[in-house]
Amino acid sequence: MTAADSAEAQRYDPRAIQEKWQARWAELDSFRASDDPADPRERAYLLDMFPYPSGDLHMGHAEAYAIGDAMARYWFQLGRNVLHPIGWDAFGLPAENAAIRNNAHPADWTYANIETQAESFKRYAVSFDWSRRLATCDPDYYRWNQWLFLRFYERDLAYRKDGYVNWCPKDQTVLANEQVINGRCERCGTEVVRRTLTQWYFRITSYADQLLADAAELEGKWPDRVLLMQRNWIGRSEGVEVEFRIEGRDEPVTVFTTRPDTLYGATFFVLAADSPLASELCAPDRRDQLQAYVEDVRKLTDIERQATGREKTGVFLGVHAINPVNDEPIPVWAADYVLPDYGTGAIMAVPAHDQRDLDFALAFGLPVRVVVHTGLADPAETGVATPGEGELVNSGPLDGLSKGEAITRIVQLLAGKGLGRTAVNYRLRDWLLSRQRFWGTPIPIIHCPACGEVPVPEEDLPVVLPDLRGADLAPKGVSPLAAATDWVNVACPKCGGAAKRDTDTMDTFVDSSWYFLRYCSPHYDQGPFDAEQVRRWAPVDLYVGGVEHAILHLLYSRFFVKVLHDMGLTEFREPFTRLLNQGQVINGGKAMSKSLGNGVDLGQQLAAHGVDAIRLTMVFASPPEDDIDWADVKPEAMVKFLGRAYRLAADVAAAGPAAAGTAAADGSVDLRRVTHHTIDEVTRLIEAYRLNVTVARLMELVTAARRTIDTGPGAGDPAVREAAEVLAVLLSVFAPYTAEECWELLGREASVAKAGWPQADPDLLVAESVTCVVQVNGKVRDRLEVAPSVAEDDLREAALSAPGVIRALGGQSIRKVIVRAPKLVNIVAN
């Protein structure tokens, strides 16, 4: 039979195969994780970041889940007891906006989309344990958000304060710092403005040092850039706090500085214009000026405020601070370049050695005093500050010292007088978690005029959302919940008097900060999770998802787990042992978007090429962490390859019903070598997430088997059957439908997904001969086929007499011969 005949006889029909196996698999239910403590299999937890149910699955999902599923299915093949769950991140704005448009309840839209996605996941053949599915908008889920909030509240990790917060004018809600991207709302792209509001926060800053320290554990297991981004975001900064007396005030004002060595160069003092301290210290005759300035500052969006090269602005407050090292009075200014929520909101300004201070000094004619001799030109004249190191000058007892010496000395001096101490500051701010929107978890607090903040008693949880819909949900700047008066007005749990519920809802990142723990016992009703099950399954062994969560979700989840650990609820302090960030699917060099009209519809792609070809395209196109440009990619090529794999199995089946386990040893040794090499290499490649190369190796195996069929031994050769069976198992992690069909053609019983990963025979991994490269002066001049065990001397001799070598030498004298048996000889001649 020729290959062409076989093509005619066996047509690869992905659609028919999909329909057939989707039904059969539903019965087999192969991917259920076992909670049985007696189950001897090694447990493994693979998690894909759960989707937001905004519609049907899209191309990005197709890539992410193809990668995660390949790893999960590989683990199943290794015989592990794998937890591979799925759920939905189901609270959030799009549902609410859709509900307003359609005069409906957000739940209708949300649950309908969840059903759509669930069906798509099944068709996409992802190996989920469907018995554990959850949605964060289920009261059974979000009651535990409320429970956790109350535990945080008890521990003083949840608190309410007035703050100068990020406000999205379009979505009419506050945003966490992490949700402001380049001054714009992460969700809708609107420019964020600032507002002063009373809001709930999680005290994530209490864990800043732990978040930083434990990141070291993740080194080599998480992508470097994610760890780097988290470190930068936390922004630890070591410095010194120095107390400055203020004229006419009893209490000193503390500043934070990383350059205490330049203290003698401080020529003025700056307060954040919008800090309470600025208005307090302001001289009465300057009040109006300050107020006008602060109003101007607040009108600025973050974008404007952060514009580079913006001119420095500020107001002199009419008072002076006293430099503690020399009792020199320096003027106190208010300016917006000092931030109210970093350090103490006050700085000593050293214009000679800090560019921002210099810009300010030059704008307002303030003195510039050089106290570090850097050898560079005078900053007052060049306008360029000299932040570098050098010898201290004009600094009294510090003169002549280096930066390091000066810092040590000044800290001693200040500490002796009780005017300073070393200190650490973080860029990280507390997590603002309240939102003025409907479709989220109600904050379980009751405000009582008599008792103040009163937690909702545990037995009253969950606080279920009232049944608002349509126009009632429209954003008004206060939470829509406030309009549900029946819901809002309650008796105070403490005193029984009239009280009101808190009307804000939680940031949806609260939901996703612990969902991976809920999967371990999704129906548990005594707490957010069964600690026993969590102890067995968690932490997550491999977490697969996009890098867009490098800070937000991943930092929040790490914070949650640390708190839970301190509460005694988990034994681990890091939620995700390993992290794999897949790239994005783009089109024509750009992210897919409606406005560009370059969107690619996943459903159409699946209909056109079949699930397996799309899954294979996703893993073959590039390394998992790189973007895939759909314009550069040809799913047709994958259909072609899958057809070749399918025909291989079909030809083996047609050649005769050789029983499983036929002595493969009787077959073609050359092919067996390829097969076992493939097993060996593919195993290592998958372990390293090198999925694109893995697929290349499978293609080579198919080619080798086909060549064996065509060049003599034929499809009946036991080595060909072995190759076909191995291929079906290896292929099952990427292309489950085709693999299952091949497996059945080969006379094996479903499911190939649980067939077991093949073992490479070590005897077949030893090459019979290897190609030795012979170089002359580093250039390849000949090749020799030699035994792997060839002796160095024999190899040297063979190399020196190789024809290509003799020609290249042309009588030159040999200076040196480097032999790296058995692969290389380099002859140095001149």
Added chain:
RNA sequence: GCGGGCGUGGCGAAAUAGGUAUACGCGCCAGGUUUAGGUCCUGGUGGUGGCGACACCGUGGGGGUUCGAGUCCCCCCGCCCGCACCA
């Protein structure tokens, strides 16, 4: 501005530990199967020169270390990402 990463054929990309550069796929060329097209199969395909065996050049550019560099070191150029007045 600060921090980090990346530059390999026409394209997506391979290259254990410094040892055959370009695996695999796309595209292209030629041939086979086919009434034809498509499918499928086989072979070829970095550049320049040569009928040819071959020779020279070649991993963004320049230098260095080494018997040997895509890989290590230094400088430069280009692109991408993160942070962005954090004292």
